Amino acid sequence: MNFGGVTIKDIAKELGISPSAVSKALKDSHEIGEKTKALVLECAKRLNYQPNLNAQSLKRGNSKSIGIVVSTIENQFFSQVINGIESVAHSKGYNVFITQTHESYELEMQNVRHLTFRSIDGLLISLSTETQNIDHLKNLHEKGLPIVFFDRVSDEIDTHKVVADNFAGAYKATTQLLEAGYRKIAHITSSVNVSITAERLRGYKDALEQHGMQPHEKLIKYCPHGGKDLAEIENALSELLYADDKPDAIFTASDRITTTTLSLLHKLGFRIPADIALLGFTNTQLAEVLNPPLSAVYQPGFEMGKKATEMLISIIESKRPVTEFETTVLPTRVFIRSSSQPVKT
Secondary structure: OOOOOOOHHHHHHHHOOOHHHHHHHHOOOOOOOHHHHHHHHHHHHHOOOOOOOOHHHHHHOOOOEEEEEEOOOOOHHHHHHHHHHHHHHHHOOOEEEEEEOOOOHHHHHHHHHHHHHOOOOEEEEOOOOOOOOOHHHHHHHHOOOOEEEEOOOOOOOOOOEEEEOHHHHHHHHHHHHHHOOOOOEEEEEOOOOOHHHHHHHHHHHHHHHHOOOOOOHHHEEEOOOOOOOHHHHHHHHHHHHOOOOOOOEEEEOOHHHHHHHHHHHHHOOOOOOOOOEEEEEOOOOOHHHOOOOOEEEEOOHHHHHHHHHHHHHHHHOOOOOOOOOOEEEEOOEEEOOHHHOOOOO
16 A cells, blocks of 8 residues: 555646646746746645655655654653664665654654655654644545554544553552552653553552542643653642642653653652652663662563554555554553662651
8 A cells, every 4th residue: 555645647637737837837947937836836735745755666666664753762662662663664674764753743743744755655653742633644644644653642543553551550550659558649640632641640540549549639740741841840749749748659651751750859859769759651771770779660662663563564565455453552561669669667
C-alpha cells in the first residue's frame, strides 16, 4: 500500500489545464503567465500539494523510508524505542527519519509535513502533550499514508497501536507504596490530553480504592507539558510539600517528571525516603546508582519500537488494503529500590 498524495495531475484536473502547464507554473517558468501561476499556487495550497522529492522511488512503488515523531530523543524511553525501530527497519531495508516535537503541537504538525516532503512510506508517531486535534494525521491517513501510533496514542484513527500496560504499572507502583506503609501518596502526572495520563491515573486511583482509601484531588498535580518546563514540576512540588497536610510519598508518571522530582527534592533538602518516598515511571539506566537508588516503573521501549515497526511495514507491504487493526499492550515492570522502602523506626 502506498501513500497517494496530491499530484500535479490532480491540480491540472482541478483547473482544467495540462499537467505540463502546472509543472511549469510551480517552477515559476517564464512560459506561463502570472495569472495562471497564481491560480496554480492557490490550488496547490488548497489541496495541500507537496512537491515529490523522491519521484524515482515512487515509480518503483515505495521510497523505503519511515518517518518517526517523538517528543525528545534525550528521553531514555524514546531512545530505546528508536533503537527498536531501527533494528527492524534496517533489517528490512528501510531508512528512518527521526523528528522531535519537544511537546509542541505546532512542531508536531511541521514535522509531519516535513516527513511527507520526503515521500515516506509510513509514519510512526507518539503524540505531543499539547496535541488535542489530530486532523493533520487524519488527512494523511485518509489519503492512504500508513500510520502506527505508539506510547501516546489516539482512538480517532483506526490503525495499529503499541502501548505499555500503563494501568498495571501505576497500580503496582501505588500498591507497593501502600504496602510499604505510606498513606498520603501524591501523584504528579503529565497533560490531561495524553492517553498515558488517564491510564496511569486510573491505576493510581484504583490501587488506593482497593486499599479502602479515597483519592484526593489536592494530591494530584498535572504538568501540561510533561515536565519539559521545570517550573511546572517546581510548582507542583511546592503545592504538595508546603501544604498543611503534606504527602509522605510521591508517585510520578513520566521519565522527565520522575528524575526532575528526585533532583528538586535533593535541592530542597528533603531526605528520601526518610522525609518523603519516591517511585515513578522512568527508563533511565542510572536508576540503580542514583542517590538513593530509584524505585521505578520500567516500560519495554525497545520492544515497543520493534513491534510498532513490524506493524507499520506489514501495512506498507500489504498487497491488499488493511482493514483489521490491533492494539498491542506490552507489560511494564516495577523495580523496588531504596527510594520507596519503608522507613525504619
